[in-house]
Amino acid sequence: MKTIADLKIGEHGIIRTFMDEVLSLKLLEMGCLPGTEVVMSHIAPFGDPIAIKVSGYTLSMRKEEAATIILI
Amino acid sequence: MKKKSPKIALIGNPNAGKSSLFNSLTGLRQKTGNFPGVTMDKLTGVWKLDPETNAEVLDLPGIYSIYPKSLDEQVVINILGNPNHPDYPDMAIVVADASNLKRNLLLFSQVRDLGIPTVLALNMIDVAESNGIVINSLKLGRELSVEVAEVNAKKGIGVNGLRLAVNKTLETKYASNDSLPVGYSEELVDEIRTTYGEVDDYHALLWLSEHDNMKMFDTQQRVGFDNLQEKYNFNSKEFQALETVKRYEQIADVVDHCVIDVNNQNEQEPESTWTEKLDKVFLHRFWGYFVFLGILFLMFQAVFTWAQYPMDAIDGGIAWLNDFLKEQLPASKLTDLLTDGLISGIGGVLIFVPQIAFLFLFISLLEETGYMSRVMFIMDKLMRRFGLNGKSVVPLISGVACAVPAIMSTRSIGSWKDRLITIMVTPLMSCSARLPIYTILISLVVPEKSTLFGIFNLQGLALFGLYLIGFLMAILSAWIMKIVLKARERSYFIMELPTYKAPRFNHVFLSIWNSVKAFVFQAGKVIVAISIVLWVLASYGPGDAIERAESKVRMENPDLQGHALENKVASQKLENSYAGLFGKTIEPVIKPLGYDWKIGIALITSFAAREVFVGTMSTIYSLGGEVDDENATIKNRMKAEINPDTGKPMYDAALGFSLLIFYAFAMQCMSTLATTLRETKSWKYPVIQFVYMTALAYLSAFLVYQILK
Structure with missing residues (x-):
């Protein structure tokens, strides 16, 4: 099962679903909808947090949060 | 019929340009207040809609959705969710970033469905167009059945169009009556209405799912909602998630009709933007930290060197004014109160102004440009090791200006434990009130002209060192608290990294102006009051102790005359005054730190507010010594002070650094x-904060003095 946390910089992915109910609402509101394409754009100096490009802007989250977003 | 002063709420995503628009609508006709029941700053302003109508514009905190995820976001739902709230608006302007339309329209559609007449202000169309996104705003307005105004909030363009749209909406009072995008039980909504009052469906469902975050409901009503949720098998998070998805589906349809995305048609990657180029450096594993430290270092060098000129001028000006008044006015107790009490006290307030202005200049520049969220990004992992989180960086940096707004800014931290630790350690960051104390003590114990490697001013380095030690102590204390506080709770870090923007200088100056004004009037009141009380305490003593002290000096030193006699008399008087008595009482406790009873007086007075230290020192030393031109400033008076035990200057390195460390760590601020x-809603935490910081200060100052002595 591939998640956003597994992406390398510049790599694309398409969101399939979420594993965490509480986080998923926040992620949905921020535009991370199932079917949306994301690109890994930055990984912070110590490997965490990460930043993705999603629906035209940059969103940062921790690696453990990114690991709750499952990709197609 | 239009109201004479309709209430308009400004609502929008963070970074959508809401504050810019607020500033261009209201200019300087703004005032800050408090929302009833919460301590959040409430910013309102007046906007002239037509000659007869002055709208009251309310700037609400930036949110992504009506459903709050942190404390500062709760303000919005408490106002918009409660039609009886005193701040409930007659209409709303939703400010949307056109370059990120879908996400911004989510909030818009929620506000519209609350039945509030709404105008959509499309901002940053230029950015959208340079990204290849073209919006047909007429069509967008038709599809959303709302007035749309194109604005450029930063340049103040489009205000007239917005005014037209607002006037039209205020007259028609048109509000959406579309059905909600998500299914729900009519029966449930009816039951909410019969129990809690007549209200539209969306409000009823909002109450049901968010009642715990809404102040309008008491415990009993909340239990009622919980029972309803159970009875109808209603899951708040599921409902909100489904609602969000459905709203996005509708928005996607609308955007498909009204927006042309050139990039999509050409299947071309947009060119690398400025933001991407800058992020390559600012988020880099080495250069990112290098830049951050460099900015901090520049900030402190600037505060110490640039602010010095206006500070010297203020210091000199106050001394000159005092001398002038003493010459012109008849010598009396009242003149003394005016010069040594009041004007010295006001001088002690005004001297902060240049440094506070510089600090807020830097902090607001960092926030304005969008750099602050990069700092959060690169610091999160490091901060988490110490029980903090990336978002703690903003309170910690703001703590350099003042702990009060810094502690209030912790509301954006979602996790209670992270937030509590941040609150507890933020006052260890050296705030601007400590600056004058640092400045004056450093100038007494660190040579002025010396430099390190010929570039770094030693005094600047010493100051930087004090800020650094405060920060390190904050981190260390946080780490200890992380171990002590066992509560395991999740924190999250899902946040937008906004594009870099050129700072809007009117914003920066407005922010500096507001902070300086707040400082001068709020801290100023306390300082002036304490200065006057202190002057009285230092001028009067129990019974005839003062008179006896004076005649004793005259008896014992029959040869003394003129200045020398006056000096001796004055210092004997001070020693026998109430203030002197207080100082003497605590002297045994502070003796191991190297302090005498005069410093003791300053310590006592600065437990209410540490900025009183310099004012107290100037009151004490102007009472206890001669006043002529060359000795007129407080710094010179302290320099001239002799330690009676050793016969050497009182303010040597050991005492100077011991005092510096004491003030760096001690909790001496009632407001904090x-x-x-207020923020922790428990007496426990301020008490712990006071005790641990004061103990830390005492022990560290003791060590420093004993080692350097």
Whole structure:
């Protein structure tokens, strides 16, 4: 099962679903909808947090949060 | 019929340009207040809609959705969710970033469905167009059945169009009556209405799912909602998630009709933007930290060197004014109160102004440009090791200006434990009130002209060192608290990294102006009051102790005359005054730190607010010594002070650094303790904060003095 946390910089992915109910609402509101394409754009100096490009802007989250977003 | 002063709420995503628009609509006709029941700053302003109508514009905190995820976001739902709230608006302007339309329209559609007449202000169309996104705003307005105004909030363009749209909406009072995008039980909504009052469906469902975050409901009503949720098998998070998805589906349809995305048609990657180029450096594993430290270092060098000129001028000006008044006015107790009490006290307030202005200049520049969220990004992992989180960086940096707004800014931290630790350690960051104390003590114990490697001013380095030690102590204390506080709770870090923007200088100056004004009037009141009380305490003593002291000096030193006699008399008088008595009482406790009873007086007075230290020192030393031109400033008076035990200057390195460390760590600020109480809603935390910081200060100052002595 591939998640956003597994992406390398510049790599694309398409969101399939979420594993965490509480986080998923926040992620949905921020535009991370199932079917949306994301690109890994930055990984912070110590490997965490990460930043993705999603629906035209940059969103940062921790690696453990990114690991709750499952990709197609 | 239009109201004479309709209430308009400004609502929008963070970084959508809401504050810019607020500033261009209201200019300087703004005032800050408090929302009833919460301590959040409430910013309102007046906007002239037509000659007869002055709208009251309310700037609400930036949110992504009506459903709050942190404390500062709760303000919005408490106002918009409660039609009886005193701030409930007659209409709303939703400010949307056109370059990120879908996400911004989510909030818009929620506000519209609350039945509030709404105008959509499309901002940053230029950015959208340069990204290849073209919006047909007429069509967008038709599809959303709302007035749309194109604005450029930063340049203040489009205000007239917005005014037209607002006037039209205020007259028609048109509000959406579309059905909600998500299914729900009519029966459930009816039951909410019969129990809690007549209200539209969306409000009823909002109450049901968010009642715990809404102040309008008491415990009994909340239990009622919980029972309803159970009865109808209603899951708040599921409902909100489904609602969000459905709203996005509708928005996607609308955007498909009204927006042309050139990039999509050409299947071309947009060119690398400025933001991407800058992020390559600012988020870099080495250069990112290098830049951050460099900015901090520049900030402190600037505060110490640039602010010095206006500070010297203020210091000199106050001394000159005092001398002038003493010459012109008849010598009396009242003149003394005016010069040594009041004007010295006001001088002690005004001297802060240049440094506060510089600090807020830097902090607001960092926030304005969008750099602050990069700092959060690169610091999160490091901060988490110490029980903090990336978002703690903003309170910690703001703590350099003042702990009160810094502690209030912790509301954006979602996790209670992270937030509590941040609140507890933020006052260890050296705030601007400590600056004058640092400045004056450093100038006494660190040579002025010396430099390190010929570039770094030693005094600047010493100052930087004090800020650094405060920060390190904050981190260390946080780490200890992380171990002590066992509560395991999740924190999250899902946040937008906004594009870099050129700072809007009117914003920066407005922010500096507001902070300086707040400082001068709020801290100023306390300082002036304490200065006057102190002057009285230092001028009067129990019974005839003062008179006896004076005649004793005259008896014992029959040869003394003129200045020398006056000096001796004055210092004997001070020693026998109430203030002197207080100082003497605590002297045994502070002796191991190297302090005498005069410093003791300053310590006592600065427990209410540390900025009183310099004012107290100037009151004490102007009472206890001669006043002529060359000795007129407080710094020179302290320099001239002789330690009676050793015969050497009182303010040597050991005492100077011991005092510096004491002031760096001690909790000497009533306002901060009051803020901690308000924010944690428990007496426990301000008490712990006071005790641990004061103990830390005492022990560290003791060590420093004993080692350097």
